[in-house]
Amino acid sequence: MGKLSFCRHLFPFSISAIEKCKTWFPLPFQHAVQLNQAFCQYFPDFDWIIPGCPFMSLSINIGPHAVCEKHLDLANLVAGICLIFVFGHFDYKTSGHLILHHANVIWEGPSGTVFFILSAVFPHQNIALLAGEDRCVMTLYTQAGLFRFRDQGFQTAAHCPTLPHDLAGIDRFLTADQLQAHWREQLAQARAQHH
Numbered sequence: 001m002g003k004l005s006f007c008r009h010l011f012p013f014s015i016s017a018i019e020k021c022k023t024w025f026p027l028p029f030q031h032a033v034q035l036n037q038a039f040c041q042y043f044p045d046f047d048w049i050i051p052g053c054p055f056m057s058l059s060i061n062i063g064p065h066a067v068c069e070k071h072l073d074l075a076n077l078v079a080g081i082c083l084i085f086v087f088g089h090f091d092y093k094t095s096g097h098l099i100l101h102h103a104n105v106i107w108e109g110p111s112g113t114v115f116f117i118l119s120a121v122f123p124h125q126n127i128a129l130l131a132g133e134d135r136c137v138m139t140l141y142t143q144a145g146l147f148r149f150r151d152q153g154f155q156t157a158a159h160c161p162t163l164p165h166d167l168a169g170i171d172r173f174l175t176a177d178q179l180q181a182h183w184r185e186q187l188a189q190a191r192a193q194h195h
């Protein structure tokens, strides 16, 4: 399968995975979409992943043995979501798990799984595959530097020595109760607009 055709096949999955991100992380989603919109306005001629997408960067690792060693994605926004979409032929009971160190989590991830992680906060890695198995991964993420660049008026720090600080990152992650309240409110607003 050629690269373009491969990406076309992934496209519907990407849309659905991004929608899931909006459901579970509405405020980090909104925060990141605002960044995308600011960049689209400032650089209208650039190619963007998908209009309104909360992720500025995309990596496709077609393996066929896409497993990673323990690492942190230090360039990503600390309070930003990294979406990991897994596909391939492997036994998810024995292979390819995602380990989130510090959170003490080991997740099984069968083909079709979408993981959302704070990739700059939790060191993470995969369990190796068995012989004959293949695993591929598409990741969507946004580098912290892009937020800084926008916040500095689309200038590098050298031209803008005083950096604004965003201390509200953690507040954008909602508890289950807050999440329900958020979507109830959104629904009420949508209904009110409809009537």
Ligand SMILES: O=C(O)CCC(=O)C(=O)O
Binding pocket: 066, 067, 068, 073, 084, 097, 098, 124, 126, 137, 139
């Ligand atoms: O393949 C995975 O489950 C993790 C991918 C990952 O951590 C990365 O691409 O940085």
